[in-house]
Amino acid sequence: MLLIRCPYCEEERPELEFRNAGEAHIARSADMAATSDDDFEKFFFIRSNPKGIIYERWRHMHGCARFFNAVRDTVSDRFLLTYKAGEPKPAKLPGAAE
Amino acid sequence: MAKAVANKIAPTLVERRPVLAGQELSVTGVTLAVLPTAQRISLRAPDASVAALSKALGVTLPRKPKTSTAKAGRTALWLGPDEWLVIDEAGKDPLADCAELTVLHSAVGISHRNVAISVIGPAAAATINSGCPQDLSLDAFPVGAASRTILGKVEIVLLRTATDAFRVECWRSFSDYVFTFLSEAAGDAAA
Numbered sequence: 001m002l003l004i005r006c007p008y009c010e011e012e013r014p015e016l017e018f019r020n021a022g023e024a025h026i027a028r029s030a031d032m033a034a035t036s037d038d039d040f041e042k043f044f045f046i047r048s049n050p051k052g053i054i055y056e057r058w059r060h061m062h063g064c065a066r067f068f069n070a071v072r073d074t075v076s077d078r079f080l081l082t083y084k085a086g087e088p089k090p091a092k093l094p095g096a097a098e
Numbered sequence: 099m100a101k102a103v104a105n106k107i108a109p110t111l112v113e114r115r116p117v118l119a120g121q122e123l124s125v126t127g128v129t130l131a132v133l134p135t136a137q138r139i140s141l142r143a144p145d146a147s148v149a150a151l152s153k154a155l156g157v158t159l160p161r162k163p164k165t166s167t168a169k170a171g172r173t174a175l176w177l178g179p180d181e182w183l184v185i186d187e188a189g190k191d192p193l194a195d196c197a198e199l200t201v202l203h204s205a206v207g208i209s210h211r212n213v214a215i216s217v218i219g220p221a222a223a224a225t226i227n228s229g230c231p232q233d234l235s236l237d238a239f240p241v242g243a244a245s246r247t248i249l250g251k252v253e254i255v256l257l258r259t260a261t262d263a264f265r266v267e268c269w270r271s272f273s274d275y276v277f278t279f280l281s282e283a284a285g286d287a288a289a
Contacts (some may be wrong), residue, residue, distance in 0.1 A: 001231060008179050009163040009245075014231035016248055062248045064163070064178035 002077070004058065007084045008066045021057035023047050024069045025089055051075060054090060058082070117213055117273050123281050126288040127221030130280050132273075133214040133265070137186040139193050150201045155184060155192055165265035166244040166257055175244035175257060183244075183255055185214075206238070212255075213273040217280060218263040221287040226256065226264055226268060228283035236261060250279045 002015040029035045029043065048054070054074050059067045071080040071093060082094050116135050123130040129177045141159075152158045162235055165176040171188030184192045196205040217225055218235050223234040229250035233239060244257040252275060255267040268276040 011163070016231050037176050059262060063246055065181070065246070 002079070003080055004070070005082045006066070007068050007082050008064045009060065010053060013060070013063055015064040017060060019059045019061040021059050021067060024055040024057045053080070053093070057085070068073045101251060117270050118277055123284060125284050126286040128217060128219040128225050128288060130225075130277065130284060131216045131218075132277065133216050136185075136209065136214065137189070137191045137193070137210045138207070138212055139184045139196070140206045140208050141174075141184055141196070141203065142180055143182075143201070147199075147201040147203045150199060151196065151203055154195050156195070159185070159188040164239075164243050164245050166242050168242075173257070175255060177244075177246050177255070178190065185267075211270055212267045213270050213276075215266045215268070215273070215277060215280065216259075217266060217284075218260075220262055221284070222262050222264055224287040225280060225283045226266070228286060229279055230254070230256065232256075234251060234258075248282050252276060 003012040004015055005012045006018075026043065027082070029039070032040075035096050046060050054072055056072055057067055058070045059065070067085045068082055069085060069087070070082040071090070072078070073080060081090060083090060084093060114135075118132045118133075121132045122129075141151065143159075148159050148161070149242070155174070157172045157174045157250065158167050159174050160167045160176040163176060166173055168174075172184065172186045172192065175185070177183055181228070186192050189195060191209075193205055193207045194202065207270045219225075223288070226249065227234055230247055232245065232247050239245075239258055241258050241260055244255065246253065246255050248265065249253065249256075249268070252272040254276065257265040257267070259265050267275065
């Protein structure tokens with residue numbers, strides 16, 4: 001079983017307590033009415049789905065119930081980093097030099 | 099005597115029947131028991147209100163993850179950064195204590211929503227671990243530790259009350275599943 005570090009509980013907890021909540025850092029337009037259909041489609045439907053590093057939202061559903069962000073490698077399923085919701089994308093990832 | 103009669107409430111038409119009331123199971127190493135009813139609130143509040151709420155409730159709301167505090171029959175369990183479960187076993191409703199407060203908070207009475215089951219004995223941790231993936235060793239989950247987690251297919255709130263004793267809080271409608279699950283697990287853990 002995967003252990004995922006919850007930044008609010010400040011410890012690693014079993015994956016059964018968590019839910020994935022899609023890609024992170026997708027900003028909703030402040031003026032949605034003025035958004036063109038093409039831009040709205042990109043915002044609403046199009047996701048990056050990379051092979052490798054992905055930034056995701058996760059929720060500690062059966063724990064503190066908080067949403068947070070995680071950096072995960074989609075190939076190895078390894079969690080590189082988790083950080084609180086609202087914090088900026090980390091500039092440097094642990095082990096990125098490898 | 100006359101006064102007592104005058105204060106007597108009219109007989110209620112609806113009798114409260116706590117689910118699984120009084121059920122017990124004892125096998126080698128573990129004893130399960132459905133605990134008596136208690137008063138509970140689900141409390142949510144920002145940082146600024148915590149001091150006033152702690153004072154009104156008479157128990158300091160814990161600020162550290164996975165911890166609880168207890169005083170005079172009342173226990174406050176940390177569930178999230180701004181969320182607590184307050185359980186009162188002394189018969190005083192914590193909801194009433196919050197009612198007069200003007201600081202920002204949300205207190206919801208959930209006394210009837212939850213059912214508590216005690217799991218006691220040397221094999222208590224093994225019993226719960228058969229459906230709960232958390233590390234329940236004393237290093238990771240010491241006495242007083244509390245956490246919302248899962249047991250089998252349902253969500254529970256787990257509180258360690260002693261080195262070999264746990265309190266499992268689950269929703270009323272899940273209580274039959276939880277008690278049956280723990281009963282099966284107790285048999286396995288004892289074997």
